[in-house]
Amino acid sequence: xxxxxxxxxxxxxxxxxxxxxxxxxxxxxxxxxxxxxxxxxxxxxxxxxxxxxxxxxxxxxxxxxxxxxxxxxxxxxxxxxxxxxxxxxxxxxxxxxxxxxxxxxxxxxxxxxxxxxxxxxxxxxxxxxxxxxxxxxxxxxxxxxxxxxxxxxxxxxxxxxxxxxxxxxxxxxxxxxxxxxxxxxxxxxxxx
Amino acid sequence: xxxxxxxxxxxxxxxxxxxxxxxxxxxxxxxxxxxxxxxxxxxxxxxxxxxxxxxxxxxxxxxxxxxxxxxxxxxxxxxxxxxxxxxxxxxxxxxxxxxxxxxxxxxxxxxxxxxxxxxxxxxxxxxxxxxxxxxxxxxxxxxxxxxxxxxxxxxxxxxxxxxxxxxxxxxxxxxxxxxxxxxxxxxxxxxxxxxxxxxxxxxxxxxxxxxxxxxxxxxxxxxxxxxxxxxxxxxxxxxxxxxxxxxxxxxxxxxxxxxxxxxxxxxxxxxxxxxxxxxxxxxxxxxxxxxxxxxxxxxxxxxxxxxxxxxxxxxxxxxxxxxxxxxxxxxxxxxxxxxxxxxxxxxxxxxxxxxxxxxxxxxxxxxxxxxxxxxxxxxxxxxxxxxxxxxxxxx
Numbered sequence: 001x002x003x004x005x006x007x008x009x010x011x012x013x014x015x016x017x018x019x020x021x022x023x024x025x026x027x028x029x030x031x032x033x034x035x036x037x038x039x040x041x042x043x044x045x046x047x048x049x050x051x052x053x054x055x056x057x058x059x060x061x062x063x064x065x066x067x068x069x070x071x072x073x074x075x076x077x078x079x080x081x082x083x084x085x086x087x088x089x090x091x092x093x094x095x096x097x098x099x100x101x102x103x104x105x106x107x108x109x110x111x112x113x114x115x116x117x118x119x120x121x122x123x124x125x126x127x128x129x130x131x132x133x134x135x136x137x138x139x140x141x142x143x144x145x146x147x148x149x150x151x152x153x154x155x156x157x158x159x160x161x162x163x164x165x166x167x168x169x170x171x172x173x174x175x176x177x178x179x180x181x182x183x184x185x186x187x188x189x190x191x192x
Numbered sequence: 193x194x195x196x197x198x199x200x201x202x203x204x205x206x207x208x209x210x211x212x213x214x215x216x217x218x219x220x221x222x223x224x225x226x227x228x229x230x231x232x233x234x235x236x237x238x239x240x241x242x243x244x245x246x247x248x249x250x251x252x253x254x255x256x257x258x259x260x261x262x263x264x265x266x267x268x269x270x271x272x273x274x275x276x277x278x279x280x281x282x283x284x285x286x287x288x289x290x291x292x293x294x295x296x297x298x299x300x301x302x303x304x305x306x307x308x309x310x311x312x313x314x315x316x317x318x319x320x321x322x323x324x325x326x327x328x329x330x331x332x333x334x335x336x337x338x339x340x341x342x343x344x345x346x347x348x349x350x351x352x353x354x355x356x357x358x359x360x361x362x363x364x365x366x367x368x369x370x371x372x373x374x375x376x377x378x379x380x381x382x383x384x385x386x387x388x389x390x391x392x393x394x395x396x397x398x399x400x401x402x403x404x405x406x407x408x409x410x411x412x413x414x415x416x417x418x419x420x421x422x423x424x425x426x427x428x429x430x431x432x433x434x435x436x437x438x439x440x441x442x443x444x445x446x447x448x449x450x451x452x453x454x455x456x457x458x459x460x461x462x463x464x465x466x467x468x469x470x471x472x473x474x475x476x477x478x479x480x481x482x483x484x485x486x487x488x489x490x491x492x493x494x495x496x497x498x499x500x501x502x503x504x505x506x507x508x509x510x511x512x513x514x515x516x517x518x519x520x521x522x523x524x525x526x527x528x529x530x531x532x533x534x535x536x537x538x539x540x541x542x543x544x545x546x547x548x549x550x551x552x553x554x555x556x557x558x559x560x561x562x563x564x565x566x567x568x569x570x571x572x573x574x575x576x577x578x579x580x581x582x583x584x585x586x587x
Contacts, residue, residue, distance in 0.1 A: 025368050029198040038367035041309070060370070062466035064363050066552040
Protein backbone atom coordinates (compact mmCIF):
# COMPACT_ATOMS: atom_id res chain seq x y z
CA UNK A 1 0.00 0.00 0.00
CA UNK A 2 2.69 2.43 -1.01
CA UNK A 3 0.02 4.89 -2.15
CA UNK A 4 -1.39 5.10 1.38
CA UNK A 5 -1.48 8.59 2.89
CA UNK A 6 -1.93 8.91 6.64
CA UNK A 7 -2.90 12.18 8.29
CA UNK A 8 -3.16 13.08 11.96
CA UNK A 9 -5.15 16.07 13.18
CA UNK A 10 -4.49 17.87 16.45
CA UNK A 11 -7.08 20.33 17.64
CA UNK A 12 -9.02 21.40 20.66
CA UNK A 13 -12.54 20.27 21.42
CA UNK A 14 -14.97 22.58 19.61
CA UNK A 15 -12.63 23.66 16.79
CA UNK A 16 -13.97 21.10 14.35
CA UNK A 17 -10.88 18.94 13.78
CA UNK A 18 -13.07 15.84 13.76
CA UNK A 19 -15.48 17.44 11.28
CA UNK A 20 -12.55 18.51 9.09
CA UNK A 21 -11.19 14.95 9.06
CA UNK A 22 -14.60 13.65 8.01
CA UNK A 23 -14.91 16.31 5.30
CA UNK A 24 -11.46 15.38 4.00
CA UNK A 25 -12.50 11.73 3.94
CA UNK A 26 -15.62 12.74 2.02
CA UNK A 27 -13.72 14.78 -0.53
CA UNK A 28 -11.17 12.02 -1.13
CA UNK A 29 -13.96 9.43 -1.35
CA UNK A 30 -15.61 11.51 -4.03
CA UNK A 31 -12.45 11.39 -6.14
CA UNK A 32 -12.65 7.58 -6.06
CA UNK A 33 -10.32 6.82 -3.17
CA UNK A 34 -10.60 4.37 -0.32
CA UNK A 35 -10.81 6.36 2.90
CA UNK A 36 -10.95 6.24 6.65
CA UNK A 37 -11.89 9.18 8.85
CA UNK A 38 -12.04 8.66 12.59
CA UNK A 39 -11.49 10.61 15.78
CA UNK A 40 -9.76 9.30 18.87
CA UNK A 41 -12.51 9.57 21.44
CA UNK A 42 -11.42 10.63 24.87
CA UNK A 43 -12.83 12.94 27.48
CA UNK A 44 -14.76 15.22 25.13
CA UNK A 45 -14.68 18.71 26.52
CA UNK A 46 -14.56 22.11 24.94
CA UNK A 47 -10.91 23.12 24.70
CA UNK A 48 -9.34 19.76 25.53
CA UNK A 49 -6.73 18.43 23.09
CA UNK A 50 -8.29 16.02 20.60
CA UNK A 51 -6.87 13.88 17.82
CA UNK A 52 -8.48 12.73 14.58
CA UNK A 53 -7.15 10.65 11.71
CA UNK A 54 -7.43 10.04 7.99
CA UNK A 55 -6.20 7.23 5.80
CA UNK A 56 -6.51 7.75 2.05
CA UNK A 57 -5.50 5.09 -0.46
CA UNK A 58 -6.04 3.80 -3.99
CA UNK A 59 -6.56 0.29 -2.60
CA UNK A 60 -8.81 -1.02 0.20
CA UNK A 61 -7.64 -0.17 3.72
CA UNK A 62 -7.83 -2.93 6.33
CA UNK A 63 -5.75 -1.48 9.18
CA UNK A 64 -7.86 -0.43 12.17
CA UNK A 65 -5.53 1.32 14.53
CA UNK A 66 -4.59 4.87 15.29
CA UNK A 67 -1.85 6.47 13.20
CA UNK A 68 1.61 6.68 14.76
CA UNK A 69 3.78 7.47 11.71
CA UNK A 70 1.74 9.98 9.74
CA UNK A 71 2.68 11.48 6.40
CA UNK A 72 1.03 14.75 7.39
CA UNK A 73 0.12 16.40 10.67
CA UNK A 74 -2.39 19.24 10.92
CA UNK A 75 -2.30 21.46 13.99
CA UNK A 76 -5.52 23.44 14.27
CA UNK A 77 -4.43 25.37 17.38
CA UNK A 78 -0.82 26.43 17.91
CA UNK A 79 -1.16 26.46 21.70
CA UNK A 80 -1.01 22.67 21.37
CA UNK A 81 2.65 22.95 20.32
CA UNK A 82 3.52 23.46 23.99
CA UNK A 83 1.64 20.48 25.38
CA UNK A 84 1.27 17.83 22.66
CA UNK A 85 4.13 16.07 20.86
CA UNK A 86 2.63 16.93 17.49
CA UNK A 87 5.57 15.71 15.38
CA UNK A 88 5.68 12.31 17.09
CA UNK A 89 6.39 9.73 14.40
CA UNK A 90 5.89 12.26 11.60
CA UNK A 91 7.83 11.09 8.56
CA UNK A 92 10.77 13.38 7.73
CA UNK A 93 9.64 13.49 4.09
CA UNK A 94 6.15 14.42 5.25
CA UNK A 95 4.93 17.79 6.46
CA UNK A 96 3.30 19.54 9.36
CA UNK A 97 0.72 22.25 8.71
CA UNK A 98 0.09 24.69 11.54
CA UNK A 99 -2.53 27.34 12.14
CA UNK A 100 -0.36 30.10 13.55
CA UNK A 101 0.96 33.65 13.32
CA UNK A 102 4.37 32.63 14.67
CA UNK A 103 7.37 33.11 12.38
CA UNK A 104 9.58 30.34 11.01
CA UNK A 105 12.21 30.49 13.76
CA UNK A 106 9.59 30.40 16.50
CA UNK A 107 7.93 27.41 14.86
CA UNK A 108 11.16 25.47 14.38
CA UNK A 109 11.99 26.09 18.03
CA UNK A 110 8.53 24.93 19.11
CA UNK A 111 8.85 21.77 16.99
CA UNK A 112 11.89 20.60 18.94
CA UNK A 113 14.17 19.65 16.11
CA UNK A 114 11.71 18.34 13.53
CA UNK A 115 13.57 18.70 10.27
CA UNK A 116 10.83 17.93 7.79
CA UNK A 117 8.61 20.35 5.92
CA UNK A 118 6.71 22.95 7.92
CA UNK A 119 3.78 24.89 6.50
CA UNK A 120 1.81 27.61 8.17
CA UNK A 121 -1.43 29.44 7.66
CA UNK A 122 -3.22 32.11 9.66
CA UNK A 123 -6.56 30.33 9.76
CA UNK A 124 -7.97 32.95 12.14
CA UNK A 125 -7.39 35.68 9.59
CA UNK A 126 -8.91 33.57 6.79
CA UNK A 127 -11.90 32.63 8.89
CA UNK A 128 -12.57 36.15 10.20
CA UNK A 129 -12.30 37.67 6.71
CA UNK A 130 -14.55 35.12 5.02
CA UNK A 131 -16.90 33.91 7.74
CA UNK A 132 -16.75 36.73 10.27
CA UNK A 133 -16.27 34.12 12.99
CA UNK A 134 -13.42 31.86 14.07
CA UNK A 135 -13.87 28.40 12.54
CA UNK A 136 -10.30 27.25 11.91
CA UNK A 137 -11.20 23.82 10.56
CA UNK A 138 -12.37 24.97 7.12
CA UNK A 139 -9.10 26.77 6.25
CA UNK A 140 -7.04 23.90 7.69
CA UNK A 141 -8.91 21.43 5.52
CA UNK A 142 -7.97 23.42 2.41
CA UNK A 143 -4.39 23.76 3.64
CA UNK A 144 -3.86 20.03 4.04
CA UNK A 145 -5.38 19.34 0.61
CA UNK A 146 -2.99 21.90 -0.90
CA UNK A 147 0.11 20.61 0.86
CA UNK A 148 -0.59 16.89 0.42
CA UNK A 149 -1.79 17.18 -3.18
CA UNK A 150 -4.39 14.49 -2.49
CA UNK A 151 -6.50 16.13 -5.19
CA UNK A 152 -6.42 19.20 -7.39
CA UNK A 153 -7.69 22.54 -6.03
CA UNK A 154 -10.44 22.52 -8.63
CA UNK A 155 -11.66 19.01 -7.85
CA UNK A 156 -11.55 19.81 -4.14
CA UNK A 157 -13.55 23.04 -4.42
CA UNK A 158 -16.08 21.44 -6.73
CA UNK A 159 -16.59 18.60 -4.31
CA UNK A 160 -16.76 20.81 -1.24
CA UNK A 161 -19.56 22.94 -2.57
CA UNK A 162 -21.62 19.76 -2.79
CA UNK A 163 -20.65 18.75 0.75
CA UNK A 164 -21.47 22.18 2.16
CA UNK A 165 -24.85 22.23 0.41
CA UNK A 166 -25.61 18.97 2.16
CA UNK A 167 -24.05 19.85 5.52
CA UNK A 168 -25.54 23.34 5.69
CA UNK A 169 -28.93 22.51 4.13
CA UNK A 170 -30.62 24.35 7.00
CA UNK A 171 -28.37 27.41 6.90
CA UNK A 172 -27.40 27.96 3.25
CA UNK A 173 -26.24 31.52 4.04
CA UNK A 174 -22.93 30.15 5.37
CA UNK A 175 -22.05 28.17 2.22
CA UNK A 176 -20.53 31.14 0.34
CA UNK A 177 -18.37 32.15 3.29
CA UNK A 178 -17.08 28.62 3.75
CA UNK A 179 -16.24 28.32 0.05
CA UNK A 180 -14.40 31.67 0.21
CA UNK A 181 -12.52 30.39 3.27
CA UNK A 182 -11.37 27.34 1.32
CA UNK A 183 -10.34 29.38 -1.73
CA UNK A 184 -8.43 31.90 0.38
CA UNK A 185 -6.75 29.17 2.45
CA UNK A 186 -5.52 27.40 -0.70
CA UNK A 187 -3.60 30.63 -1.48
CA UNK A 188 -2.55 31.57 2.03
CA UNK A 189 -0.80 28.39 3.14
CA UNK A 190 2.97 28.92 2.89
CA UNK A 191 6.08 26.88 3.43
CA UNK A 192 8.24 27.98 6.34
CA UNK B 193 -24.00 -3.53 -8.90
CA UNK B 194 -24.41 -1.98 -5.50
CA UNK B 195 -24.14 1.59 -4.34
CA UNK B 196 -20.69 3.03 -3.54
CA UNK B 197 -20.94 4.92 -0.26
CA UNK B 198 -18.92 5.95 2.75
CA UNK B 199 -20.46 5.37 6.14
CA UNK B 200 -19.52 4.75 9.72
CA UNK B 201 -20.28 1.32 11.15
CA UNK B 202 -23.21 2.76 13.09
CA UNK B 203 -24.59 4.43 9.97
CA UNK B 204 -24.20 1.15 8.08
CA UNK B 205 -26.15 -0.72 10.78
CA UNK B 206 -28.90 1.92 10.83
CA UNK B 207 -29.22 1.82 7.04
CA UNK B 208 -29.42 -1.97 7.09
CA UNK B 209 -32.28 -1.62 9.60
CA UNK B 210 -33.96 0.96 7.40
CA UNK B 211 -33.81 -1.38 4.41
CA UNK B 212 -35.03 -4.31 6.51
CA UNK B 213 -37.90 -2.13 7.75
CA UNK B 214 -38.78 -4.22 10.83
CA UNK B 215 -42.17 -3.99 12.56
CA UNK B 216 -40.74 -2.83 15.87
CA UNK B 217 -37.49 -1.28 17.07
CA UNK B 218 -37.11 -0.79 20.81
CA UNK B 219 -33.87 0.69 22.08
CA UNK B 220 -32.25 2.79 24.75
CA UNK B 221 -29.18 4.90 23.94
CA UNK B 222 -25.74 3.84 25.16
CA UNK B 223 -22.30 4.73 23.83
CA UNK B 224 -21.02 3.68 21.31
CA UNK B 225 -24.22 2.24 19.75
CA UNK B 226 -26.39 5.32 20.46
CA UNK B 227 -26.26 6.53 16.87
CA UNK B 228 -27.99 3.41 15.55
CA UNK B 229 -31.38 4.06 17.23
CA UNK B 230 -30.75 7.80 16.81
CA UNK B 231 -30.44 7.54 13.01
CA UNK B 232 -33.21 4.97 12.92
CA UNK B 233 -35.62 7.17 14.84
CA UNK B 234 -35.12 9.87 12.22
CA UNK B 235 -36.01 7.32 9.50
CA UNK B 236 -39.19 6.69 11.49
CA UNK B 237 -40.09 10.36 11.84
CA UNK B 238 -39.29 11.00 8.17
CA UNK B 239 -41.67 8.21 7.16
CA UNK B 240 -38.88 6.20 5.50
CA UNK B 241 -39.87 3.06 7.44
CA UNK B 242 -43.15 1.69 8.78
CA UNK B 243 -41.56 0.65 12.04
CA UNK B 244 -43.09 1.27 15.44
CA UNK B 245 -40.21 2.83 17.38
CA UNK B 246 -40.49 2.24 21.12
CA UNK B 247 -38.40 4.74 23.10
CA UNK B 248 -38.06 2.72 26.27
CA UNK B 249 -36.68 3.83 29.63
CA UNK B 250 -34.02 1.11 29.95
CA UNK B 251 -32.37 -1.74 28.05
CA UNK B 252 -34.28 -4.27 30.14
CA UNK B 253 -37.43 -2.75 28.72
CA UNK B 254 -35.91 -2.59 25.24
CA UNK B 255 -35.41 -6.34 25.17
CA UNK B 256 -38.78 -6.89 26.88
CA UNK B 257 -40.52 -4.83 24.19
CA UNK B 258 -38.69 -6.77 21.46
CA UNK B 259 -39.80 -10.03 23.08
CA UNK B 260 -43.41 -8.86 23.23
CA UNK B 261 -43.35 -7.65 19.65
CA UNK B 262 -41.70 -10.77 18.28
CA UNK B 263 -43.97 -13.09 20.29
CA UNK B 264 -46.96 -11.17 18.94
CA UNK B 265 -45.82 -12.05 15.43
CA UNK B 266 -43.72 -9.06 14.43
CA UNK B 267 -40.12 -8.59 13.44
CA UNK B 268 -38.21 -6.78 16.20
CA UNK B 269 -34.73 -5.26 16.31
CA UNK B 270 -32.60 -3.41 18.82
CA UNK B 271 -29.08 -2.11 19.36
CA UNK B 272 -26.95 -1.81 22.44
CA UNK B 273 -23.47 -1.99 23.97
CA UNK B 274 -21.75 -3.14 27.16
CA UNK B 275 -23.75 -2.18 30.24
CA UNK B 276 -26.87 -1.90 28.11
CA UNK B 277 -26.54 -5.59 27.31
CA UNK B 278 -25.84 -6.24 31.00
CA UNK B 279 -29.10 -4.59 31.96
CA UNK B 280 -30.95 -6.68 29.34
CA UNK B 281 -29.48 -9.82 30.81
CA UNK B 282 -32.58 -11.50 32.18
CA UNK B 283 -34.50 -10.86 28.98
CA UNK B 284 -31.62 -11.88 26.67
CA UNK B 285 -31.94 -15.46 27.94
CA UNK B 286 -35.74 -15.30 27.79
CA UNK B 287 -35.63 -14.16 24.15
CA UNK B 288 -33.62 -17.21 23.12
CA UNK B 289 -35.50 -19.70 25.30
CA UNK B 290 -38.81 -18.49 23.86
CA UNK B 291 -37.25 -19.09 20.43
CA UNK B 292 -37.88 -15.53 19.26
CA UNK B 293 -35.67 -14.56 16.31
CA UNK B 294 -34.99 -10.99 17.44
CA UNK B 295 -31.99 -9.28 15.79
CA UNK B 296 -29.61 -7.05 17.75
CA UNK B 297 -26.71 -4.84 16.76
CA UNK B 298 -24.15 -5.17 19.51
CA UNK B 299 -21.50 -2.47 19.24
CA UNK B 300 -18.83 -4.00 21.41
CA UNK B 301 -17.60 -2.05 24.40
CA UNK B 302 -15.95 -2.87 27.71
CA UNK B 303 -18.38 -3.74 30.48
CA UNK B 304 -17.83 -1.57 33.58
CA UNK B 305 -16.08 -1.20 35.86
CA UNK B 306 -14.30 0.98 36.28
CA UNK B 307 -16.21 2.99 33.72
CA UNK B 308 -14.86 2.69 30.19
CA UNK B 309 -16.69 3.50 26.97
CA UNK B 310 -14.17 1.98 24.58
CA UNK B 311 -13.96 -1.24 22.69
CA UNK B 312 -13.33 -4.73 23.88
CA UNK B 313 -15.42 -7.88 23.66
CA UNK B 314 -16.36 -8.33 27.31
CA UNK B 315 -20.02 -7.57 26.58
CA UNK B 316 -20.28 -10.18 23.82
CA UNK B 317 -18.27 -12.80 25.69
CA UNK B 318 -20.64 -12.50 28.64
CA UNK B 319 -23.52 -13.38 26.32
CA UNK B 320 -21.80 -16.32 24.67
CA UNK B 321 -23.85 -18.95 26.52
CA UNK B 322 -27.17 -17.12 26.24
CA UNK B 323 -28.44 -19.03 23.22
CA UNK B 324 -28.05 -16.19 20.72
CA UNK B 325 -26.40 -16.69 17.36
CA UNK B 326 -23.38 -14.36 17.28
CA UNK B 327 -21.81 -13.01 14.09
CA UNK B 328 -18.73 -10.79 14.25
CA UNK B 329 -17.83 -8.10 11.71
CA UNK B 330 -14.41 -6.79 10.70
CA UNK B 331 -15.70 -3.49 9.33
CA UNK B 332 -18.78 -1.45 8.39
CA UNK B 333 -19.36 -3.59 5.30
CA UNK B 334 -19.53 -6.80 7.29
CA UNK B 335 -21.71 -5.23 9.99
CA UNK B 336 -24.13 -4.21 7.23
CA UNK B 337 -23.98 -7.52 5.36
CA UNK B 338 -24.36 -9.63 8.50
CA UNK B 339 -27.47 -7.66 9.46
CA UNK B 340 -28.99 -8.23 6.01
CA UNK B 341 -28.47 -11.98 6.44
CA UNK B 342 -29.58 -12.03 10.08
CA UNK B 343 -33.34 -12.43 9.79
CA UNK B 344 -33.23 -15.24 7.27
CA UNK B 345 -30.90 -17.15 9.55
CA UNK B 346 -32.71 -16.41 12.82
CA UNK B 347 -36.24 -16.94 11.45
CA UNK B 348 -35.52 -20.23 9.66
CA UNK B 349 -37.86 -22.93 11.00
CA UNK B 350 -34.94 -25.17 11.95
CA UNK B 351 -33.34 -22.34 13.94
CA UNK B 352 -35.75 -19.84 15.55
CA UNK B 353 -33.09 -18.22 17.69
CA UNK B 354 -32.23 -14.57 18.25
CA UNK B 355 -29.11 -13.26 16.58
CA UNK B 356 -26.64 -10.52 17.42
CA UNK B 357 -24.32 -8.84 14.94
CA UNK B 358 -21.18 -7.55 16.65
CA UNK B 359 -18.81 -4.82 15.54
CA UNK B 360 -16.07 -2.93 17.39
CA UNK B 361 -17.19 0.16 19.25
CA UNK B 362 -15.60 3.38 17.95
CA UNK B 363 -12.98 1.50 15.91
CA UNK B 364 -15.56 0.63 13.26
CA UNK B 365 -18.76 2.12 14.67
CA UNK B 366 -17.38 5.66 14.45
CA UNK B 367 -14.95 5.33 11.54
CA UNK B 368 -16.11 6.54 8.14
CA UNK B 369 -15.07 4.02 5.50
CA UNK B 370 -16.01 2.90 2.02
CA UNK B 371 -18.93 0.52 1.79
CA UNK B 372 -21.05 -1.00 -0.94
CA UNK B 373 -24.77 -0.88 -0.21
CA UNK B 374 -27.51 -2.89 -1.84
CA UNK B 375 -30.53 -1.24 -3.42
CA UNK B 376 -33.61 -1.11 -1.16
CA UNK B 377 -35.68 -3.44 -3.36
CA UNK B 378 -32.92 -6.06 -3.45
CA UNK B 379 -32.68 -6.05 0.34
CA UNK B 380 -36.45 -6.32 0.64
CA UNK B 381 -36.50 -9.30 -1.69
CA UNK B 382 -33.50 -10.97 -0.04
CA UNK B 383 -34.77 -10.57 3.54
CA UNK B 384 -38.32 -11.54 2.64
CA UNK B 385 -41.48 -11.39 4.71
CA UNK B 386 -41.65 -12.74 8.23
CA UNK B 387 -44.25 -15.49 8.47
CA UNK B 388 -44.12 -16.95 11.98
CA UNK B 389 -45.74 -20.35 12.41
CA UNK B 390 -46.95 -19.63 15.94
CA UNK B 391 -47.62 -16.17 17.34
CA UNK B 392 -49.73 -14.54 20.01
CA UNK B 393 -51.91 -12.40 17.77
CA UNK B 394 -53.12 -15.39 15.77
CA UNK B 395 -56.74 -15.72 16.89
CA UNK B 396 -57.02 -19.07 15.09
CA UNK B 397 -54.47 -20.64 17.40
CA UNK B 398 -54.46 -19.40 20.99
CA UNK B 399 -51.07 -20.14 22.59
CA UNK B 400 -49.24 -19.41 25.81
CA UNK B 401 -45.67 -18.06 25.63
CA UNK B 402 -43.21 -18.57 28.44
CA UNK B 403 -45.25 -20.52 31.01
CA UNK B 404 -43.83 -22.48 33.95
CA UNK B 405 -41.46 -25.20 32.73
CA UNK B 406 -40.23 -27.49 35.50
CA UNK B 407 -38.45 -30.84 35.82
CA UNK B 408 -40.70 -32.58 33.36
CA UNK B 409 -39.80 -30.47 30.31
CA UNK B 410 -37.16 -27.76 30.73
CA UNK B 411 -34.33 -30.20 29.94
CA UNK B 412 -35.97 -31.19 26.66
CA UNK B 413 -36.60 -27.57 25.77
CA UNK B 414 -32.97 -26.66 26.44
CA UNK B 415 -31.85 -29.61 24.31
CA UNK B 416 -34.09 -28.30 21.52
CA UNK B 417 -32.40 -24.91 21.81
CA UNK B 418 -29.01 -26.61 21.56
CA UNK B 419 -30.13 -28.56 18.48
CA UNK B 420 -31.45 -25.33 16.93
CA UNK B 421 -28.03 -23.78 17.49
CA UNK B 422 -26.39 -26.72 15.72
CA UNK B 423 -28.92 -26.41 12.90
CA UNK B 424 -27.97 -22.77 12.54
CA UNK B 425 -24.64 -23.77 10.98
CA UNK B 426 -26.30 -25.24 7.91
CA UNK B 427 -28.68 -22.31 7.62
CA UNK B 428 -25.90 -19.73 7.98
CA UNK B 429 -24.00 -21.50 5.20
CA UNK B 430 -27.08 -21.51 2.94
CA UNK B 431 -28.04 -17.89 3.55
CA UNK B 432 -24.43 -16.79 3.10
CA UNK B 433 -24.25 -18.65 -0.21
CA UNK B 434 -27.41 -16.88 -1.39
CA UNK B 435 -25.95 -13.57 -0.26
CA UNK B 436 -22.81 -14.26 -2.27
CA UNK B 437 -24.93 -14.88 -5.37
CA UNK B 438 -26.58 -11.51 -4.83
CA UNK B 439 -23.52 -9.43 -3.95
CA UNK B 440 -20.39 -11.38 -4.85
CA UNK B 441 -19.28 -11.04 -1.23
CA UNK B 442 -18.36 -14.41 0.23
CA UNK B 443 -19.02 -15.13 3.90
CA UNK B 444 -18.04 -18.38 5.56
CA UNK B 445 -18.02 -19.47 9.21
CA UNK B 446 -14.59 -17.93 9.34
CA UNK B 447 -12.36 -16.21 6.83
CA UNK B 448 -9.05 -17.78 5.89
CA UNK B 449 -6.40 -15.19 4.99
CA UNK B 450 -3.14 -16.50 3.51
CA UNK B 451 -3.87 -19.90 5.03
CA UNK B 452 -2.90 -22.18 2.14
CA UNK B 453 0.67 -22.69 3.36
CA UNK B 454 0.48 -20.82 6.67
CA UNK B 455 2.71 -22.07 9.47
CA UNK B 456 2.15 -19.27 12.00
CA UNK B 457 -1.53 -18.55 12.49
CA UNK B 458 -3.49 -15.96 14.43
CA UNK B 459 -7.14 -16.52 15.27
CA UNK B 460 -9.13 -13.38 16.15
CA UNK B 461 -12.39 -11.52 15.56
CA UNK B 462 -13.70 -8.15 14.41
CA UNK B 463 -11.56 -5.16 13.42
CA UNK B 464 -8.24 -6.61 14.62
CA UNK B 465 -8.49 -9.09 11.76
CA UNK B 466 -8.09 -6.20 9.32
CA UNK B 467 -5.00 -4.97 11.12
CA UNK B 468 -3.68 -8.55 11.10
CA UNK B 469 -4.15 -8.73 7.32
CA UNK B 470 -1.93 -5.66 6.89
CA UNK B 471 0.64 -7.23 9.23
CA UNK B 472 0.54 -10.48 7.23
CA UNK B 473 1.01 -8.65 3.91
CA UNK B 474 4.25 -7.16 5.24
CA UNK B 475 5.45 -10.45 6.74
CA UNK B 476 4.67 -12.41 3.58
CA UNK B 477 6.84 -9.95 1.64
CA UNK B 478 9.65 -11.00 4.00
CA UNK B 479 8.94 -14.70 3.42
CA UNK B 480 7.20 -15.37 6.74
CA UNK B 481 4.42 -17.92 6.32
CA UNK B 482 1.87 -16.02 8.37
CA UNK B 483 -1.87 -16.65 8.15
CA UNK B 484 -5.12 -15.61 9.78
CA UNK B 485 -8.39 -17.22 10.77
CA UNK B 486 -11.00 -14.51 11.32
CA UNK B 487 -13.96 -15.96 13.18
CA UNK B 488 -17.24 -14.59 11.87
CA UNK B 489 -19.60 -17.18 13.35
CA UNK B 490 -18.79 -17.35 17.04
CA UNK B 491 -22.14 -18.91 18.03
CA UNK B 492 -22.64 -21.61 16.93
CA UNK B 493 -18.90 -22.21 17.17
CA UNK B 494 -17.37 -23.97 14.15
CA UNK B 495 -15.19 -26.34 16.21
CA UNK B 496 -14.53 -29.06 13.66
CA UNK B 497 -14.01 -26.65 10.78
CA UNK B 498 -11.52 -24.49 12.68
CA UNK B 499 -9.66 -27.54 13.96
CA UNK B 500 -9.39 -28.78 10.38
CA UNK B 501 -8.24 -25.38 9.09
CA UNK B 502 -5.51 -25.23 11.75
CA UNK B 503 -4.12 -28.73 11.07
CA UNK B 504 -1.22 -27.54 8.93
CA UNK B 505 -0.04 -24.84 11.33
CA UNK B 506 3.17 -25.06 13.35
CA UNK B 507 2.15 -22.52 16.01
CA UNK B 508 -1.12 -20.75 16.74
CA UNK B 509 -2.04 -17.64 18.72
CA UNK B 510 -5.65 -17.02 19.68
CA UNK B 511 -6.35 -13.35 20.43
CA UNK B 512 -9.06 -12.60 22.98
CA UNK B 513 -10.34 -9.04 23.34
CA UNK B 514 -11.85 -9.94 26.70
CA UNK B 515 -10.25 -11.55 29.73
CA UNK B 516 -12.35 -14.36 31.16
CA UNK B 517 -10.69 -13.80 34.57
CA UNK B 518 -10.82 -17.55 35.12
CA UNK B 519 -7.18 -18.22 35.88
CA UNK B 520 -6.92 -19.81 32.44
CA UNK B 521 -7.57 -18.59 28.91
CA UNK B 522 -10.00 -16.27 27.15
CA UNK B 523 -13.28 -17.49 25.70
CA UNK B 524 -12.18 -17.72 22.07
CA UNK B 525 -8.96 -19.49 23.08
CA UNK B 526 -10.84 -22.09 25.11
CA UNK B 527 -13.29 -22.73 22.26
CA UNK B 528 -10.49 -23.06 19.71
CA UNK B 529 -8.29 -25.38 21.77
CA UNK B 530 -11.16 -27.58 22.92
CA UNK B 531 -12.25 -27.90 19.29
CA UNK B 532 -8.67 -28.78 18.33
CA UNK B 533 -8.39 -31.37 21.11
CA UNK B 534 -11.66 -33.11 20.29
CA UNK B 535 -10.81 -33.15 16.60
CA UNK B 536 -7.22 -34.32 17.18
CA UNK B 537 -5.44 -31.23 15.90
CA UNK B 538 -2.28 -31.04 17.98
CA UNK B 539 -0.46 -27.77 17.36
CA UNK B 540 1.20 -25.62 20.06
CA UNK B 541 -1.28 -22.86 20.83
CA UNK B 542 -1.01 -19.75 22.97
CA UNK B 543 -3.51 -17.15 24.08
CA UNK B 544 -3.12 -13.37 24.08
CA UNK B 545 -5.54 -11.11 25.90
CA UNK B 546 -5.32 -7.74 24.16
CA UNK B 547 -7.07 -4.45 23.43
CA UNK B 548 -8.88 -4.25 26.76
CA UNK B 549 -10.84 -1.03 27.29
CA UNK B 550 -9.86 0.34 23.88
CA UNK B 551 -6.08 -0.18 24.13
CA UNK B 552 -4.99 0.33 20.55
CA UNK B 553 -3.68 -2.68 18.62
CA UNK B 554 -1.28 -1.90 15.81
CA UNK B 555 0.31 -3.74 12.91
CA UNK B 556 3.51 -3.85 14.98
CA UNK B 557 1.67 -5.46 17.90
CA UNK B 558 0.36 -8.18 15.60
CA UNK B 559 3.82 -8.71 14.11
CA UNK B 560 5.18 -9.19 17.62
CA UNK B 561 2.75 -12.07 18.05
CA UNK B 562 4.00 -13.68 14.83
CA UNK B 563 7.56 -13.19 16.09
CA UNK B 564 6.62 -15.00 19.31
CA UNK B 565 5.02 -17.75 17.24
CA UNK B 566 8.26 -18.26 15.32
CA UNK B 567 9.86 -19.20 18.62
CA UNK B 568 6.98 -21.46 19.64
CA UNK B 569 7.18 -23.18 16.25
CA UNK B 570 10.96 -23.57 16.46
CA UNK B 571 11.00 -25.04 19.96
CA UNK B 572 7.58 -26.70 20.06
CA UNK B 573 7.26 -25.24 23.56
CA UNK B 574 4.44 -22.88 24.44
CA UNK B 575 5.94 -21.70 27.72
CA UNK B 576 3.26 -19.65 29.42
CA UNK B 577 0.17 -20.08 27.24
CA UNK B 578 -1.69 -17.21 28.92
CA UNK B 579 -0.12 -14.04 27.59
CA UNK B 580 -0.91 -10.36 27.15
CA UNK B 581 -0.44 -8.14 24.13
CA UNK B 582 -0.09 -4.39 24.62
CA UNK B 583 -0.10 -4.51 28.40
CA UNK B 584 2.31 -2.11 30.12
CA UNK B 585 4.82 -3.50 32.55
CA UNK B 586 5.55 -7.05 33.61
CA UNK B 587 2.96 -9.40 35.04
